[in-house]
Amino acid sequence: MKNNDLAVAEAPCDALSFLQQVVGCNTVSPPGNEIVLARIIEARLAEAGIPARIFQQNEHQANLVATLKGGAPGPRLVLSGHLDTVPIGDAAWKHDPFSATVEDGRVYGRGTADMKGGLLALLYAFMQQKDIAPDRWRGELVFAATYAEEVGALGAATMVRERQIPEFDAMIIAEPTSNGLVIAHKGVLWLRVTSFGRTAHGSMPAAGTNAVDKLHLFYERLKSLELGVSTTPLLSDPTFAVTTFNGGSNTNVIPDLCRMTIDIRTVPGQDHRAIVARIEAMAAALAAEDPDARFAIESTLDLPGLLTDETSRIVADCRSVLAERGADAVRGAQYFTDASAFAAHGGDIVILGPGEPEQAHQTDEHLAIDAYFGAIEIYRRIIGRFLSKR
Numbered sequence: 001m002k003n004n005d006l007a008v009a010e011a012p013c014d015a016l017s018f019l020q021q022v023v024g025c026n027t028v029s030p031p032g033n034e035i036v037l038a039r040i041i042e043a044r045l046a047e048a049g050i051p052a053r054i055f056q057q058n059e060h061q062a063n064l065v066a067t068l069k070g071g072a073p074g075p076r077l078v079l080s081g082h083l084d085t086v087p088i089g090d091a092a093w094k095h096d097p098f099s100a101t102v103e104d105g106r107v108y109g110r111g112t113a114d115m116k117g118g119l120l121a122l123l124y125a126f127m128q129q130k131d132i133a134p135d136r137w138r139g140e141l142v143f144a145a146t147y148a149e150e151v152g153a154l155g156a157a158t159m160v161r162e163r164q165i166p167e168f169d170a171m172i173i174a175e176p177t178s179n180g181l182v183i184a185h186k187g188v189l190w191l192r193v194t195s196f197g198r199t200a201h202g203s204m205p206a207a208g209t210n211a212v213d214k215l216h217l218f219y220e221r222l223k224s225l226e227l228g229v230s231t232t233p234l235l236s237d238p239t240f241a242v243t244t245f246n247g248g249s250n251t252n253v254i255p256d257l258c259r260m261t262i263d264i265r266t267v268p269g270q271d272h273r274a275i276v277a278r279i280e281a282m283a284a285a286l287a288a289e290d291p292d293a294r295f296a297i298e299s300t301l302d303l304p305g306l307l308t309d310e311t312s313r314i315v316a317d318c319r320s321v322l323a324e325r326g327a328d329a330v331r332g333a334q335y336f337t338d339a340s341a342f343a344a345h346g347g348d349i350v351i352l353g354p355g356e357p358e359q360a361h362q363t364d365e366h367l368a369i370d371a372y373f374g375a376i377e378i379y380r381r382i383i384g385r386f387l388s389k390r
Helices: 015-023 034-047 112-130 154-161 211-222 272-289 313-323 339-345 369-386
Strands: 052-056 062-069 076-082 106-108 140-146 168-173 181-185 187-196 239-247 257-266 295-303 330-333 346-351 366-368
Touching: 015 034, 015 106, 015 112, 015 369, 034 052, 034 062, 034 112, 034 140, 062 112, 062 154, 076 112, 076 154, 076 369, 106 112, 106 369, 112 140, 112 366, 112 369, 140 154, 154 339, 168 313, 168 339, 168 369, 181 313, 187 211, 187 272, 211 239, 211 257, 211 272, 211 295, 257 272, 272 295, 313 346, 313 369, 339 346, 366 369
Parallel strands: 076 140, 076 168, 168 346, 181 330
Antiparallel strands: 052 062, 062 140, 106 366, 181 346, 187 257, 187 295, 239 257
């Protein structure tokens, strides 16, 4: 089957207009302003007769949680998506990034693919579950919208830490996967390395210690870091990249401080502490060789990878539904998601959402309307299977 073969006619009549409204709500992170979108979704749930709770973190940020209960005890399934988006970038857009313009069967705008389309597809599938008599299903269905995913899964981490949702049996996260099934993704370790020197006049460099020079020496040594190979055929080998390098304040001043950041992408099961220890050992060895070299290493983000058991019930139910589309293969993703923060709080997690992954963070980001409507129906069928009285 193709994307538009999945009961597009069954999509709720306001699903497209509400998506346009939500895309028009600027939630670029930072600062996010997710509280505004959380209130919009809260109001939409109220129209459907479903109470929701907003957990406000600060002036701009908030999580939202709503719960439906079946007529008998059973598994708990969480539907989760994030409220924020990345910035629009500097390049010119074909359409205003917050206009949610519809053209050639697509909705254009920041966040359409990543991931307001997926978030709302989950929301509409969630609201449809309310129309099913409780005696026809069991367990609990939870809708959980998070803030600040794009800057490190901060809302999901808060949701777990403050127990804003209970422990769960399974979770679906609606990142863009072309409505395909992702059961594995990489972890992330971000490090900031600081080199300390001693300032001096630019005409007398020997009177100071150049922090840029010392950090460059460390950078050259870092290139020899080996991170091993992948633990699963679904993911490529772990990687690292130096992504920023900044030092100095004036052309005529020897810099006494220089910093660089390292983006390390790991595979499930990899020991992040061991990686940090190896990098710290490199810095210590260089400092021992050069008494003028001094470094500090700190972690700014540390999230594990995801690897869900292919034999788990949620994976089986997803594959059963997707088999009707001829697309039941499992895949991996090189990025990280809120699943990294949620994994320790519950059971099996899958990533499944409308939108092409290549559209994430892009100029002229867009989402095919039939993929959006199709996702609502996919979620509805997965929910029906997972929470059925079988």
